[in-house]
Amino acid sequence: MTSASDLASLAALLADETRAAMCLALLDGRAWTAGELAAHTRVAPSTATEHLHRLIDGGLLVERRQGRHRYVQLSGASVAQLIEDLAARVERRPTSPRGLRAVTANSALRRGRTCYDHLAGRLGVAVTDAMTRAGLLDQTGGFALTTAGLAWLTDTLGLSPEDVRTSKRPLARGCLDWTERQQHLAGLAGAKLCETFLGNGWVVRIGTSRAVKLTPNGKAALRDLLGLSDVK
């Protein structure tokens, strides 16, 4: 049988508050330096080093040495999804009603954010819903891109056919949004969509966090392309 110790040691990687905070920070899909993570989690650099070792040994993170810096990031989309799944479970449970302070601190994240490499939050859900209403996405039972949706990505959004050629990674996948409790578009198509939105300046990152903001240009684009008028 699947050795219980293997499962336990994987879970143990996330069972520490500092390591969990590191992984949540890395959910933005970017590479952080060891020092940045140490400061972010408020532990000594030496402590951060130990945690990063464990996370890398466990296969959750990959590293890239560059000069005197050590960059780490999530080792792949599947890891990001695992963490999101766990976080979704936590948020779904209506335990310990958060104080007002935490709620307002959350509001930017709730409005819009990136989830590893695709759009999430209210913005991500709104885009997904609009695509479904427009017949680009089929959510009955599963979560699949329609032929019209595929054409929309290439013809309207300007993606090249290679961009949306499905490889090992599924083209369209639902990702449960822990703030909205609804599915939003993930998978290869979700990543490319997010890439396009950022590249076109339709959304911009708020500071260095995962939170994103819709620009006036983005608002216009959503209205023209998807008939979305009242986002946010």
Next chain:
Amino acid sequence: MTSASDLASLAALLADETRAAMCLALLDGRAWTAGELAAHTRVAPSTATEHLHRLIDGGLLVERRQGRHRYVQLSGASVAQLIEDLAARVERRPTSPRGLRAVTANSALRRGRTCYDHLAGRLGVAVTDAMTRAGLLDQTGGFALTTAGLAWLTDTLGLSPEDVRTSKRPLARGCLDWTERQQHLAGLAGAKLCETFLGNGWVVRIGTSRAVKLTPNGKAALRDLLGLSDVK
């Protein structure tokens, strides 16, 4: 932000080998008594009690007191999926090549098993593939039941329309098989399919484990219904 401590405490529930073994055992979807789990994980009954408390408090398990017995089981399909996802990640990593002994001990489980409430293992993957070839299931990009597939469930397999009326639970969902590294059918349809197979005597449980065996009747049924001739 999602509090890292919440994520950590959820992961901590599975970060202990004994608790992990309990959850893996409970993946069969059935209810176990506290004593059974204690014996299965080889710890003192008092130790098992503590673990069960934590798992129940954490919302992973639910309990049902019945006379002097205390039955526990996974609190729902979403918990089962979370555990399967974690287990899948463990198995995908080609670390520590298992010895021959463990491999043969695994063979029954690899051939066929239940995964919470649906079929998994080679059998589950074979059925899923056959359904896809027959046009009952659409795996391009997502994982959805076709209209033909829906009709097949009701007309050929004899399910009532209410059985496959999608509620909150998705009708068809892919579940990554950790032994076969392929998707198999989960979700409501997967559960009903498994129920039917067990009810018709097409598959039977091996002992009290999660492993299942295809009966001669089942073999014939698979050949007639799905054109599957060489299962196993």
Next chain:
DNA sequence: GCAATCGTTCGGCAGCCGCCGAAAGGAAAC
């Protein structure tokens, strides 16, 4: 070459946590 910065290694400390056995509570069997 020297200084500054980033990361790592090493010891040591404190706290948590999983384990057990003994004793007690409760429900069923007789």
Next chain:
DNA sequence: GTTTCCTTTCGGCGGCTGCCGAACGATTGC
């Protein structure tokens, strides 16, 4: 009522682990 069985509570032990500071190594900049 008594016995038996399943489960729980409690105390205590041992080990693991996360934390830090100090010293060291490595890289960049001056």
